[in-house]
Amino acid sequence: MATLRGGDLSRLRQLNSLTAIGTLRGAGPLTLSALAERTGLSRPSMKEVVEELMRLGWVEETPPAQGGMGRPARRYRFRAGSGHLVGLDIGGHNIRAALADLDGVILAETRQPVQPDTPLPERLAAIGRAVASCLALGGKTIEDVWVVAAGTIGVITPEGRIFYCAAIPAWTGFDLAGHLREMFPCEIVVENDSRLAARAEAVRGAARGASDVVFLHVGRRMGAAIIIDGKVHRGFGAAAGEIAMLPQAQLFDASEHLQNCSIIPEGTSPADAAGYTIAAARAGDPVALAAVERYADDLAVGTSAMVLLLDPQVVVLGGGFSRSADVLLPPLRERLKRLCIRMPDVRASTLGDECVVTGAIDYAVAHLDHRLFTPDAPLPTSR
Known part of the structure; x- marks a missing residue:
């Protein structure tokens, strides 16, 4: 089956194929009648479009639906594996x-x-x-x-x-x-x-359905990103979200509170140090809890600045430390409530390290x- 990489698009446009592809990608398997209705094309025209798309390798016929009386209608789907x-x-x-x-x-x-x-x-x-x-x-x-x-x-x-x-x-x-x-x-x-x-959280994670979002990328380093009116904001020079570079925001070195806590055993790898502190805080260790409080203090400064500027619907705590949201989110929420005019919904990432x-x-x-x-x-x- 032919593989299309863009060279045949002029022909596809003549057949209204882009509309058909977009509809199939968003709706899944459809019959010719359903596809024609959704695209506004006649059924005979849609039949020609689908046949051409199948020839080019973009669309394939799916197995008929089980059950029902009579001969099942043919259904078609976008060939994502092409x-x-x-x-x-x-x-x-x-x-x-x-x-x-x-x-x-x-x-x-x-x-x-x-x-x-x-x-x-x-x-x-x-x-x-x-x-x-x-x-x-x-x-x-x-x-x-x-x-x-x-x-x-x-x-x-x-x-x-x-x-x-x-x-x-x-x-x-x-x-x-x-x-x-x-x-x-x-x-x-x-x-x-x-x-x-941030894009991943908006498409398939904790920020789905939210139009204005502040994403905190927390781990051994700190990053941030913003979504405005449903679009990831890059800025004029593609430097939007780099608030961690401002020393007064107290974000760049915030993770040091967790990574250099005095309770961490000698020889613990840097990759495991913060996790050890957070686990100890979860177990109630007072020294670890104090380290988490200091971390939340710093994290809240830069985060509140972004919240006050953008008034987001959602703040997402993402990145490697988001797996410890049960420990980190409560003190962060407490501080944001003190600092922000309107408190956003503060959520943990659903994607973690894979974001x-x-x-x-x-x-x-x-x-x-x-x-x-x-x-x-x-x-x-x-x-």
């Missing part, structure tokens, strides 16, 4: 990769450990290993991938270059998109990791929609 997407979370300590179909359904995930001081060649090699392992796990090759979407730390230019990165100094000035294009023969898009995480790589997949889906399924749409600037 191509694949890869999402990347390139962090300071881990590189996560996910493989998904064109609807964003994740099929396989892998992880490669790194360190903030890992040399660039080794970091790129780890990215390659993560993607290769993920593809092997999903039974695919890089030739099956249409888009690789990568999220990483720092201020990312629209072209995919890392303008500034405090957490990984060698990252500053690095042309990540350019190097990924040398590694992978497909479209590449790059975005800030916190914005991808960035999941958001990368959702970003790839959105890019593909814009690239292929929007009539006459220009290519995004991040291409």
